[in-house]
Amino acid sequence: xxxxxxxxxxxxxxxxxxxxxxxxxxxxAIKAAEWLISTERWGGDPDGDGLIEYHxxxxxxxxxxxxxxxxxxxxxxxxxxxxxxxxxxxxxQGYAVDAFRRLAALLKEVSNDADAARPWEQRxxxxxxxxxxxxxxxxxxxxxxxxxxxxxxxxxxxxxPGHLLFNKIISAERAQSVAQQLMGPQLFSGWGIRTLAxxxxxxxxxxxxxxxxxxxxxxxIAMGLSNYGMQPMALKIFDAMFIAARSFTHxxxxxxxxxxxxxxxxxxxxxxxACLPQAWASGSWFLFLxxxxxxxxxxxxxxxxILQPCLPEWLKEVRLSNLRVGxxxxxxxxxxxxxxxxxxxxxxxxxxxxxxxxx
Numbered sequence: 001x002x003x004x005x006x007x008x009x010x011x012x013x014x015x016x017x018x019x020x021x022x023x024x025x026x027x028x029a030i031k032a033a034e035w036l037i038s039t040e041r042w043g044g045d046p047d048g049d050g051l052i053e054y055h056x057x058x059x060x061x062x063x064x065x066x067x068x069x070x071x072x073x074x075x076x077x078x079x080x081x082x083x084x085x086x087x088x089x090x091x092x093q094g095y096a097v098d099a100f101r102r103l104a105a106l107l108k109e110v111s112n113d114a115d116a117a118r119p120w121e122q123r124x125x126x127x128x129x130x131x132x133x134x135x136x137x138x139x140x141x142x143x144x145x146x147x148x149x150x151x152x153x154x155x156x157x158x159x160x161p162g163h164l165l166f167n168k169i170i171s172a173e174r175a176q177s178v179a180q181q182l183m184g185p186q187l188f189s190g191w192g193i194r195t196l197a198x199x200x201x202x203x204x205x206x207x208x209x210x211x212x213x214x215x216x217x218x219x220x221i222a223m224g225l226s227n228y229g230m231q232p233m234a235l236k237i238f239d240a241m242f243i244a245a246r247s248f249t250h251x252x253x254x255x256x257x258x259x260x261x262x263x264x265x266x267x268x269x270x271x272x273x274a275c276l277p278q279a280w281a282s283g284s285w286f287l288f289l290x291x292x293x294x295x296x297x298x299x300x301x302x303x304x305x306i307l308q309p310c311l312p313e314w315l316k317e318v319r320l321s322n323l324r325v326g327x328x329x330x331x332x333x334x335x336x337x338x339x340x341x342x343x344x345x346x347x348x349x350x351x352x353x354x355x356x357x358x359x
Contacts, residue, residue: 002032002044003052003092003099007167010102013110017299017326022110033103033120036096044096046086050130051147052096056085067092068217069160069195073202074209075146078156080202083148090143091163093131098167100124109300128169141177157197159187159217165224175228182221183233189261191244191268192218192237198259205259205269212271215241215253219284219291226291231310234291239312241288244268253281293318293334293341294358299326303354309334309341319346327351 006029013022036044036052044052054066065074067089075083101124104117135143135153143161144153162182164170170178181187186197189205192213196203205211218241222234245251247267255278258269275281294307304325311318317335331347343357 001092001095002035003095005029005032006099006103007095010106013106013300015297015299015325019110022106026106026110029103029106033099036099037123049151050126051088051134052092052127053086053088053147056087067160069209071208073207075154076156076196076202076210077154078200078202083146083154084150086149088147089160090131090135090145091160093127093135094164094167094169097124097128097131097169100127101169131164131169136174140181142181143178156200156202157181157186159193159195159214159221162193162217162221162224165228166220168224168227172228175230179225179228179230179233183236188236188240189213189259190263191240191257191261193221194259196259203259206271208256208271211259212256213244213259213268214256214280215284216280219287222291223287226294226307229308231292231294231308234288235310235312238288238292241284242312248276252277253284254278255281289318293320297325299353302352303356304330306332306343306355306357308358309343311336311341325353328353330355 009022009025009029012018039045039048046053046055056064063070064072065087067074069075073082075087075089077083100120104120104124107113107117107120134147134151137144137153137155140155140157142157143164145156145158145160146154148154159182161178165175165178182193186199187193192215194211194213195217196210198211203211218237222237225231225234241253244257245253248254254271254274254276256271256274258271260269292311293309296305296307298305311334317333320330320332323330323332328348328350330345333344333346334341335344340359342359345355
């Protein structure tokens with residue numbers, strides 16, 4: 001997905017300050033951003049309204065839904081009526097805002113071109129304003145899943161708005177409202193956040209995208225909570241996912257599992273055809289760990305921030321050995337002390353790096 005490519009490239013810049021590598025890929029990032037705003041038939045904004053949307057399958061060929069919830073019924077109204085395209089998904093708008101801002105940062109920091117950055121900053125601000133205007137649901141204090149082909153918001157309560165936290169594009173106040181919904185009993189099963197809230201008519205804990213729990217989805221939400229200083233909530237998701245993993249072979253998280261919670265079953269109900277192992281799910285552990293440890297690199301500015309790290313009660317210490325941050329290699333120990341986690345720098349090799357720790 002084009003915006004995720006841009007996000008990854010800027011994230012890579014923060015971890016490495018690899019100017020040559022990023023410079024080589026920056027033209028492709030610009031092309032990806034230009035596609036997002038393209039008003040061509042198969043561009044990102046075919047009707048020119050400033051929102052990123054898709055038309056669905058062309059002539060019956062391809063996927064009807066083209067977000068990460070790409071099953072045929074993955075974008076429902078609360079009563080399970082299916083949305084008609086073109087569809088503008090909430091999380092995709094968030095990805096695009098984040099991508100535009102990160103592209104602007106790369107143009108300024110890597111290319112030293114503030115003039116080229118300015119239009120992308122403006123695009124980001126305009127799209128962020130549209131999210132608040134069109135997707136915010138005052139009654140639910142939450143964001144709509146999507147806008148349908150008539151620009152009507154789908155008030156379906158799903159995990160999708162949690163990705164806005166990952167992209168860090170909404171106010172702290174609304175982030176709190178989103179977090180409360182995500183961690184409430186309708187979305188949080190006890191073993192993770194469901195894709196769709198249990199009070200919705202469309203809910204089915206055995207449905208691929210309408211009630212199951214996806215580890216990668218949960219890890220992005222956990223990282224988002226950490227971005228807003230809500231590490232205890234991120235820790236709750238990590239803890240739940242670790243307990244769930246104990247029910248799977250070799251503690252490997254599957255692609256997804258059913259949304260039935262601990263009050264209804266003694267163990268997470270396996271989804272019969274879930275991929276195991278699966279790349280998204282395997283990679284989620286690293287993002288979970290980063291979320292609870294509060295690790296925020298900024299190698300271009302010569303620093304590594306560790307913000308409000310926390311550990312679950314059953315885990316006394318985590319050691320990160322040979323952690324590569326730019327041209328610096330670190331050994332770090334995170335250990336519990338009462339209800340808090342402290343950090344000790346065990347070793348540093350390579351370029352100087354300023355480590356800022358906020359407990």
